Amino acid sequence: MHGRMIAAAAALSLLVLPLLAPTAAHAGGGSADGEPRIATTKHFQRVGGRNARGVDKSHVQRYIDETMRTSGVVAADQLEVWTTNVDGRDVSAVIPVGSRLEAASRVSDDAGGTAISAFGVEFAEADEASGVIPPVAHLKGRGAPLREYCRTIWFDVKTLSTDDQVYDCYEKYKLSNTSYIYSRYSKGTLAKGPSSLRREFHEYTIRYREYKGYGRIISGPHNYGPLPNSTECGSGEFSYGGVKIPLTSCASIENLAGGAYHQTGTRYKGHATGQKYVDTYARYTTNGSEPYFSDYVWLTIGECGNLLIACYNTNNDYSRMWTDGGWAR
Amino acid sequence: MRVSRLAAATVGVLALLVGATLCRDALSSESAREASDTLDSPSCEYPGTSLAEWCHTIDVDGVRIRYALIRSGQTSRTVVYDPGGPGVSVLSRNVNDVDEVLASARRRGLNTLIVDEPWVMSPYSEVCRSALSDYLADSVSHYPNIAGVATLEGLRKTCLTLESPAALTAAGYRRQIEEIERIERIHVERLEGYSFASVRGAYLGGDRPDMVVAVGTPFPVGADAEDFFDAVAKSAVPGEGGSQSWMLDSAAAYYRLTGLSFRDVAPEDASRGLWQADSSGGLSLSRVGYYSEFCRALTGWRDLARPGTIRPQSVTAQRSLHAVCTQVEGDAELALPPRTCFAVLQADAQTPWVASQLTRHAKIEWLEIGRHGEVPIPDCS
Numbered sequence: 001m002h003g004r005m006i007a008a009a010a011a012l013s014l015l016v017l018p019l020l021a022p023t024a025a026h027a028g029g030g031s032a033d034g035e036p037r038i039a040t041t042k043h044f045q046r047v048g049g050r051n052a053r054g055v056d057k058s059h060v061q062r063y064i065d066e067t068m069r070t071s072g073v074v075a076a077d078q079l080e081v082w083t084t085n086v087d088g089r090d091v092s093a094v095i096p097v098g099s100r101l102e103a104a105s106r107v108s109d110d111a112g113g114t115a116i117s118a119f120g121v122e123f124a125e126a127d128e129a130s131g132v133i134p135p136v137a138h139l140k141g142r143g144a145p146l147r148e149y150c151r152t153i154w155f156d157v158k159t160l161s162t163d164d165q166v167y168d169c170y171e172k173y174k175l176s177n178t179s180y181i182y183s184r185y186s187k188g189t190l191a192k193g194p195s196s197l198r199r200e201f202h203e204y205t206i207r208y209r210e211y212k213g214y215g216r217i218i219s220g221p222h223n224y225g226p227l228p229n230s231t232e233c234g235s236g237e238f239s240y241g242g243v244k245i246p247l248t249s250c251a252s253i254e255n256l257a258g259g260a261y262h263q264t265g266t267r268y269k270g271h272a273t274g275q276k277y278v279d280t281y282a283r284y285t286t287n288g289s290e291p292y293f294s295d296y297v298w299l300t301i302g303e304c305g306n307l308l309i310a311c312y313n314t315n316n317d318y319s320r321m322w323t324d325g326g327w328a329r
Numbered sequence: 330m331r332v333s334r335l336a337a338a339t340v341g342v343l344a345l346l347v348g349a350t351l352c353r354d355a356l357s358s359e360s361a362r363e364a365s366d367t368l369d370s371p372s373c374e375y376p377g378t379s380l381a382e383w384c385h386t387i388d389v390d391g392v393r394i395r396y397a398l399i400r401s402g403q404t405s406r407t408v409v410y411d412p413g414g415p416g417v418s419v420l421s422r423n424v425n426d427v428d429e430v431l432a433s434a435r436r437r438g439l440n441t442l443i444v445d446e447p448w449v450m451s452p453y454s455e456v457c458r459s460a461l462s463d464y465l466a467d468s469v470s471h472y473p474n475i476a477g478v479a480t481l482e483g484l485r486k487t488c489l490t491l492e493s494p495a496a497l498t499a500a501g502y503r504r505q506i507e508e509i510e511r512i513e514r515i516h517v518e519r520l521e522g523y524s525f526a527s528v529r530g531a532y533l534g535g536d537r538p539d540m541v542v543a544v545g546t547p548f549p550v551g552a553d554a555e556d557f558f559d560a561v562a563k564s565a566v567p568g569e570g571g572s573q574s575w576m577l578d579s580a581a582a583y584y585r586l587t588g589l590s591f592r593d594v595a596p597e598d599a600s601r602g603l604w605q606a607d608s609s610g611g612l613s614l615s616r617v618g619y620y621s622e623f624c625r626a627l628t629g630w631r632d633l634a635r636p637g638t639i640r641p642q643s644v645t646a647q648r649s650l651h652a653v654c655t656q657v658e659g660d661a662e663l664a665l666p667p668r669t670c671f672a673v674l675q676a677d678a679q680t681p682w683v684a685s686q687l688t689r690h691a692k693i694e695w696l697e698i699g700r701h702g703e704v705p706i707p708d709c710s
Contacts, residue, residue, distance in 0.1 A: 064607075065369075065453075066369075066375065066376050066377075068453075068614060069371060069375075069376040069421070069449050069450075069614075070376045070418055070421040071416070071417045071418050071421060071615060073601065073605050073606060073607045073611075073612075073613050074607055074608075075607035075608045076609070077608060077609055078607070078608050133583075133594060133598050133599065133602035134587065134602065135416065135417055135602065135605060135615070136583060136586045136587060136602060136603055137413060137414050137416055137417045137524075137525070137619075138413050138414065138415075138524035138525040138548045138679075138680050138701075138702075139412055139413035139414065139417060139523060139524055139702055140412040140413055140522070140523035140524065140703070141523075141700055141701060141702035141703040146589075146593050146594070167377065174593060189374070235428030235429065236379075236427040237428060242703070246379040246427060248379045275374055275377075275381070277377070277379070277381075
């Protein structure tokens, strides 16, 4: 059964301490021991969407409602809630049945009057997951995805009544039996704090690579992006073979195409507040079978006390290394 | 082998729908109460829009809608860009070629206005949710005949009234545009887009004789429903058979309208895609938006209950899908302005063109090659 688990994995995390340690320039405001604190777990509680209670139930209902209002349909019995606690913080994800949350990680740090809390998650999906079905209407053509699905992840914010949230989606387009486009878009929403607290995105990374155990991709990523200052960023759209993918924001991004296992992705670094979108896409040539990907989400959040001035950004690559699940080999 | 699996799946879908109907009443009150406490209020942030930078919300006659206005300098001159519909949130990743659209407007010194359908921000009442589920269950159980009269009437009287906040009418659309014009201090002088944009153009045309409407592969606004479905039947793909089952026929219609196949999307999922039904037998609130506009964009719905001559299976499914339109009158307020230009495909399998009194003065450019929604919008200058 597990042999059929595929795709999306994502990783999160961590772990190479030298990379995570603050630089000398940051050390003055570092945490008590001068090192970021890192924790990872692969243990989750899992409950069917229809049986969810309390906060979990509200997360399922929100997922269903948001899917509907973006022109999709999904029922509670197609969803599961996966929860865990990492480093004393609750992590909760609503994902489609057949998918797995393989790992969750958290890094905490403190520098220059800014408290850093970074979360990451890794997904693995089953090939049976059919995804949300594109709607039928009398519309401008955009190409219908072969599969599309979203995942919502909630990260506990101890000091606030609401959580930080990520709404992470993928779309897979089939151009031919040997040519596919894989696109992801992700929306992060920071919990609102009191008027005296500034909360901002220091990093928001999404990336993907072929899932472990699969060797279906022959070449790629091709036509990957978005690339800063590219035509696609200027036009707000990636277009290829009749598929048109809207892009939301190219500001302060870095493209992560390259590396092993046909990886690509997008990393945002900056000081965005409130809500932040990230997009990534690429085309792949396969051996005639549908490719499956490991999906990774990383979010680094800074908190400081001056609403009008950006927080001190440690600029630490907390997400730089990962070793978990489908991501690692 | 495949057929027997599909047959079993059909039985499963039926059982699910019946079960869902039986259980719904017991569960619905608690669910609705909790949902209303926990769901976010729809806004420019929820559900997300790729045009958030330009998104605004506005209350018009007690109904909240959202729109994106992309200005071009200080001008008040504005073009409404409408990629089509109905039943789709165009601001939620369904606006493509944004730069092309905006650049075209800027070259002409025009602001661009894109309006989301009202259902995207509307509450989903339990009575409406229930009526839509009943409609689906009845449509499945009666198939290939259409849902029963009482069910259809129940749906029309609950959430498909013209007063429903999720419904869109010609009068409602006109009010929305007028209010946006007032608040933003703009003036809409053109409406451009694709497919169902022809209907939105007809919402405005009566009050704005100087406006320009330019649409690629237009929906045949004002056509007779029987004529429309006859045209759909005539353009059926070769090899499409007669009715087999609700699921297989609905899937055939889905494949036809999307260009996908059973190799891409399983028939169980494709059939739900056509109806926008979830796996528990619920229907999306988007169907209120869809039916409120689709039913009134055509005329002559009275014959849908007529026993069938043999029709292609995808057409039988579409008749079942639109059964609630039976006896709905076409919108008498529809009118296209004198300067209306359509680019029409001679063979359009998805949305075949059918001329009508309403479109008799439109300037039509006939196209031999192309796909629905993928042809240039006519200049209409």
